[in-house]
Amino acid sequence: MTYTAPSPHLPDPDRQPQFYQGVPARRLIAWVVDSLITLGLTLGAVLITAFVGVLIWPFLFLTLGFAYRVVTIANGSATWGMRFAGIELRDAAGQRLDLGQAVLHTLGFSLCFALPIFQLISVVLMLTGSRGQGLPDLFVNTVMLNRRATF
Structure with a gap:
């Protein structure tokens, strides 16, 4: 992994901290909500397959969770x-x-x-870094921000 200099296109954590305030706690909330949604999708798949899906529960959970994350992130970040x-x-x-x-x-x-x-390292990075980036964020060169208000 290589170091990438901070982007001039992103809010500076020192001059615009409001974009990063509370993001680690909000990420935890988002993870809980997303896990519940994935659980619901998996339970739905098990019911649709007349409970045959129970035999492949871990595979269903991982596959549906992966697809859910990719589709929703690609369609609205x-x-x-x-x-x-x-x-x-x-x-x-x-x-x-x-x-x-x-x-x-x-x-x-x-x-x-x-x-x-890796999860432990990622959480430590989120809690200690000025931009709150985890390992996937550093790898893909992304950052999690508080959403801008839209009216």
Whole structure:
């Protein structure tokens, strides 16, 4: 992994801290909401398959969770949990994530959950970094921001 200088297109955490305030806690809220949504999708799949899906529960959970994250991030730069928590992902240019970036970010997210040491490192980075970036954010060069108010 290489170091990328902070982007002039993103809010500066020292001059505009309101974009980063409370983001780690909001990420936790978003993760809980997204996990519940994924659980609901998985339960729905189990019911649709007349309970045969129970035999492949972990596969269903991982596959549906991955697809849910990719689709929602690619279509709005935030999962439904992130939207509920009032946060969104932005790339180094300050733009919303496209499909390729959404896939890469979700892949990094999934790998962090598969390997607990990476998840621990990611959480520590989120809590200590000025921009609150986890490992997937550093890998894809994204940042989680408080959503701008839209009226």
